[in-house]
Amino acid sequence: MRVAMIGTGYVGLVSGACFAEFGFDVACVDKDAGKIERLKQGEIPIYEPGLETLVASNVKAGRLSFGTDLKSAVAKADAVFIAVGTPSRRGDGHADLSYVYAAAKEIAEALDGYTVVVTKSTVPVGTGREVERIIRETRPDAEFDVASNPEFLREGAAIGDFMRPDRVVIGAESERAQSVMRDLYRPLFLIETPIVMTSLETSELIKYAANTFLATKITFINEIADLCEKLGADVHDVAKGIGLDGRIGRKFLHPGPGYGGSCFPKDTLALVRTAQETGSPLRIVETVVDINARRKEQMAEKIVDFCGGSVQGKTIAVLGVTFKPNTDDMRDAPSLVIIPALQAAGAAIRAFDPAGMHEAQKLLPGVTWCEGAYDAMQDADAVAILTEWNEFRGLSVDRMKQRLKQPVMIDLRNIYEPEEMAQAGFRYVCVGRPG
Numbered sequence: 001m002r003v004a005m006i007g008t009g010y011v012g013l014v015s016g017a018c019f020a021e022f023g024f025d026v027a028c029v030d031k032d033a034g035k036i037e038r039l040k041q042g043e044i045p046i047y048e049p050g051l052e053t054l055v056a057s058n059v060k061a062g063r064l065s066f067g068t069d070l071k072s073a074v075a076k077a078d079a080v081f082i083a084v085g086t087p088s089r090r091g092d093g094h095a096d097l098s099y100v101y102a103a104a105k106e107i108a109e110a111l112d113g114y115t116v117v118v119t120k121s122t123v124p125v126g127t128g129r130e131v132e133r134i135i136r137e138t139r140p141d142a143e144f145d146v147a148s149n150p151e152f153l154r155e156g157a158a159i160g161d162f163m164r165p166d167r168v169v170i171g172a173e174s175e176r177a178q179s180v181m182r183d184l185y186r187p188l189f190l191i192e193t194p195i196v197m198t199s200l201e202t203s204e205l206i207k208y209a210a211n212t213f214l215a216t217k218i219t220f221i222n223e224i225a226d227l228c229e230k231l232g233a234d235v236h237d238v239a240k241g242i243g244l245d246g247r248i249g250r251k252f253l254h255p256g257p258g259y260g261g262s263c264f265p266k267d268t269l270a271l272v273r274t275a276q277e278t279g280s281p282l283r284i285v286e287t288v289v290d291i292n293a294r295r296k297e298q299m300a301e302k303i304v305d306f307c308g309g310s311v312q313g314k315t316i317a318v319l320g321v322t323f324k325p326n327t328d329d330m331r332d333a334p335s336l337v338i339i340p341a342l343q344a345a346g347a348a349i350r351a352f353d354p355a356g357m358h359e360a361q362k363l364l365p366g367v368t369w370c371e372g373a374y375d376a377m378q379d380a381d382a383v384a385i386l387t388e389w390n391e392f393r394g395l396s397v398d399r400m401k402q403r404l405k406q407p408v409m410i411d412l413r414n415i416y417e418p419e420e421m422a423q424a425g426f427r428y429v430c431v432g433r434p435g
């Protein structure tokens with residue numbers, strides 16, 4: 001089985017490397033010649049635990065290659081995956097499909113023999129059908145089927161998620177396409193991974209429904225956390241108490257500064273727009289989008305309040321700026337709202353992040369970037385934890401106290417225990433737990 005992966009972004013690179021690990025021949029293609037050159041040298045453009053080793057071993061085994069020549073990769077392939085970017089279009093919140101459609105046209109010109117063209121990027125319902133139309137129009141003689149195969153991997157846990165998924169969703173309508181797609185995931189049969197085989201439209205919608213449901217779950221627990229603060233209840237126990245009910249489930253009930261990243265904000269917005277336009281609005285998701293946007297501002301207000309109502313002339317140490325740990329991704333990170341709001345309120349920011357600072361420097365002007373967590377706390381009036389990196393979980397309270405002007409912590413990821421922090425002499429606040 002030969003695979004061509006068009007696009008070496010997050011999804012393309014991880015999926016390409018994992019399919020190669022399954023034993024298939026994978027050619028990863030990208031228009032960005034510089035990126036391909038760096039990948040050939042073994043340089044991985046994203047921070048993802050385990051990816052560098054996986055890429056290196058599969059390149060060495062001759063199963064994984066990188067290039068800019070889409071034509072030859074597609075001509076040889078049994079399955080061509082479209083994994084190009086689908087950013088939010090400016091203005092209307094819809095996904096921008098121009099890269100997907102451009103790829104479809106190029107693929108059409110290169111098809112040689114029966115091929116399944118698969119959309120791997122998150123694409124709105126109807127995109128697969130349009131890809132099919134474009135290919136048919138460009139190459140009426142081509143032998144092909146279009147399939148949808150959304151990816152559910154999480155950044156920071158991408159390889160494990162690909163290799164041991166809860167399920168694989170495939171939208172494929174002809175028996176021939178279904179059989180090629182099944183063969184691609186045959187290595188997962190051993191671990192009895194359920195395969196959900198559907199139509200193109202259903203498969204595309206499953207991806208959006210999954211992400212919007214998870215975003216809703218997070219937003220729900222965030223609001224319950226706010227209520228806990230008013231009522232003196234503990235959101236961790238509430239999450240456990242409801243999550244043990246199998247119908248609810250324990251995962252994605254961790255409160256925080258609002259969801260971010262390259263997926264939830266974009267996908268919730270895109271589904272809201274699609275639903276509105278089809279006359280079947282998703283009012284719950286509309287509300288989730290609004291609450292989450294507002295939450296990031298509220299977190300800045302929470303920090304200001306805890307600093308006595310003003311941060312004018314104060315220094316705030318910020319630990320973590322990425323949207324979550326184990327990634328260098330800054331897209332829609334809460335820090336991008338919280339830090340500028342604190343600066344606008346007159347605070348100076350000293351920040352540290354284990355992987356995100358390179359990217360963050362371009363997005364957050366005026367921040368003093370520090371060498372480590374303790375360095376960030378030097379002479380600061382308070383420390384705010386924005387991302388739950390493991391290395392922030394076990395900081396020494398004594399060393400923190402030595403560095404900080406006064407022991408004040410705003411823990412927006414609930415990684416410390418309120419009681420222990422109080423005992424250690426900290427003024428401490430977190431999300432949804434009594435102090």
Ligand code: UGA
Binds near residue numbers: 153156218255259323
């Ligand atoms: C998400 C989904 O989890 C993946 O299944 C999906 O494949 C991916 O989007 C995508 O569509 O490509 P990801 O964005 O990498 O994955 O990150 P998550 O781990 O889902 O976290 C998203 C945001 O929610 C983060 O800002 C995180 O801090 C926040 N979150 C998550 C919470 O605030 N509480 C939780 O309990 C869980």
